[in-house]
Amino acid sequence: QELHVDLGNISYDIKIAKGLRHTIGTEIKNIFNGRKIALITDENVDKYYGSETEKSLKNQGFDVRKIVLKAGEKTKSFNSLMTLYNEFIDFNLTRSDLIITMGGGVIGDLGGFAAATYLRGIKFVQFPTSLLAQVDSSVGGKVAVDLEKGKNLVGAFYHPSLVIIDSEMLDTLPDRVFNDGMGEVIKYGLIGDKELFDKLYNAGGRNDVMKIIDDVIHTCCDIKRIVVEKDEKDTGLRMILNFGHTIGHAIEKYFNFEKYTHGEAISIGMYEITKISEEKGLTEKGTADRIINILVKYDLPYDVKIDNKEEIIDTISLDKKNLNNVLNLIVLDKIGSCRIIKESRQFFIK
Ligand code: NAD
Ligand code: ZN
Structure with a gap:
């Protein structure tokens, strides 16, 4: 291909x-x-x-x-x-x-x-x-x-x-490294391709994904291609590729880049932001649960025990994507479709 x-x-x-x-x-x-x-x-x-x-x-x-x-x-x-x-x-x-x-x-x-x-x-x-x-x-x-x-x-x-x-x-590839990449693959399904999401959802794990791997890679690269062609220098649309990453980066940092791989951290990030956006009525009901179901198939985590939530929220607010205290957040409308919203750190505080 x-x-x-x-x-x-x-x-x-x-x-x-x-x-x-x-x-x-x-x-x-x-x-x-x-x-x-x-x-x-x-x-x-x-x-x-x-x-x-x-x-x-x-x-x-x-x-x-x-x-x-x-x-x-x-x-x-x-x-x-x-x-x-x-x-x-x-x-x-x-x-x-x-x-x-x-x-x-x-x-x-x-x-x-x-x-x-x-x-x-x-x-x-x-x-x-x-x-x-x-x-x-x-x-x-x-x-x-x-x-x-x-x-x-x-x-x-x-x-x-x-x-x-x-x-x-x-x-x-070792299993953990393969699954780490699956975190990003699942991200592509969530932000832009319901059909990809369904294929991964219906697959049983690594072995099943390998049966359709060229198709999966092609779909992911194609989504990235479209986004990059429209916003090569990352000043707008390309931000959607950061779905789950704002919380994910904060989690990687909180645990000194030791406990979680990048793919694992963004898995938690994708779930957590969707749980919040669903509660606020921004995302179709049931989406966060479906995210849990797909992540566990690939041994990816979704929740995390954080003793110091303030620290995470501070890190999020300091994220380089944050201009004038406005956070650009990516939320799902439903599986396969997302949008960029502008919020303050208040978004993360119930
Ligand atoms: P990596 O390059 O460290 O590879 C992960 C591990 O897999 C390594 O131990 C590597 O030796 C091993 N490996 C790679 N291919 C293998 C194979 N075929 N068989 C056996 N072992 C193999 O890490 P990664 O997860 O591939 O990439 C992470 C890096 O990518 C980070 O530095 C991140 O910042 C960067 N990144 C860049 C972009 C970008 O747009 N440029 C996007 C996402 C991530
Ligand atoms: Zn990433």
């Missing part, structure tokens, strides 16, 4: 198919006529897919330098950027060469930012390997690194030249 993200002269394709990793060399050949490729990945992904990907590229005559970083969020740092820049220079990578990011959102965001900044910008291809990266982070052009003070504080809008998605690679 194929999608085209239409952004004028920075448009690009998203290719989705099982086994694409075997023919990545030919896919790259179609969009790139240079010779050198820096292939960035992490240790986990390298273990499973490093050598075969390198081989497929070398078979097409490319000169490949594989750069393997440690796995995990800590790698999305300035230190890693330095490592990458030094490797690029050592490899004599020029502006007419190419970077490929093979990994989850960490490698995509970091490698994408390196591509955006090295020599003022060099072409790159997203080759996402986690579910979250395949349905979310590889599409849309947001690339970044973290600072001590917070996540994604330094970054750019810089789009790839191509996104290559091989859903077979999800087979090696």
Whole structure:
């Protein structure tokens, strides 16, 4: 399956198919006529897919330098950027060469930012390997690194030249990482596609989802494509992709990014905001209950014990999306449809 993200002269394709990793060399050949490729990945992904990907590229005559970083969020740092820049220079990578990011959102965001900044910008291809990266982070052009003070504080809008998605690679994901990505997949169903929601609702869990995975990925990428085409720089509509995230971010922070993964935290966020909006009559009755039912299928949490609710509400009010004490919140009208509302912190206090 194929999608085209239409952004004028920075448009690009998203290719989705099982086994694409075997023919990545030919896919790259179609969009790139240079010779050198820096292939960035992490240790986990390298273990499973490093050598075969390198081989497929070398078979097409490319000169490949594989750069393997440690796995995990800590790698999305300035230190890693330095490592990458030094490797690029050592490899004599020029502006007419190419970077490929093979990994989850960490490698995509970091490698994408390196591509955006090295020599003022060099072409790159997203080759996402986690579910979250395949349905979310590889599409849309947001690339970044973290600072001590917070996540994604330094970054750019810089789009790839191509996104290559091989859903077979999800087979090696640990369950918790797979389910983490399901949090975002469920989000797409909730904000924009009742049919997707129903499919996930009727599926029994990971194994059932894998039977329809290409279709699921295609639907999610298509929703993201439509939103990004209308609001590339995130000044309005793109906010709807943050459904569940305002509370979710506060929960991640409250527990020092240790207790919950991002997908788990936004699951709680999606449920909690819907419970409130339903009570206020903004959302169709029964929606919050259906959210519980779908989350538990994917081992995702929905409620949470918070001793200090004030702290959570303070964090929410400090969220970067908050301008002049007005919070932009995303609420569901019903499953498959959402809207942006402007509220004060009072919204969260009964
Ligand atoms: P990640 O990159 O850390 O990957 C999760 C884990 O899965 C890692 O341990 C990784 O090594 C492993 N892994 C990845 N693919 C695998 C495979 N095929 N088989 C076995 N193991 C595999 O994290 P993530 O959840 O993919 O992404 C999270 C990051 O994405 C965060 O930094 C977040 O800020 C970012 N993000 C960016 C955007 C965006 O628009 N740019 C959107 C959402 C999230
Ligand atoms: Zn998210």
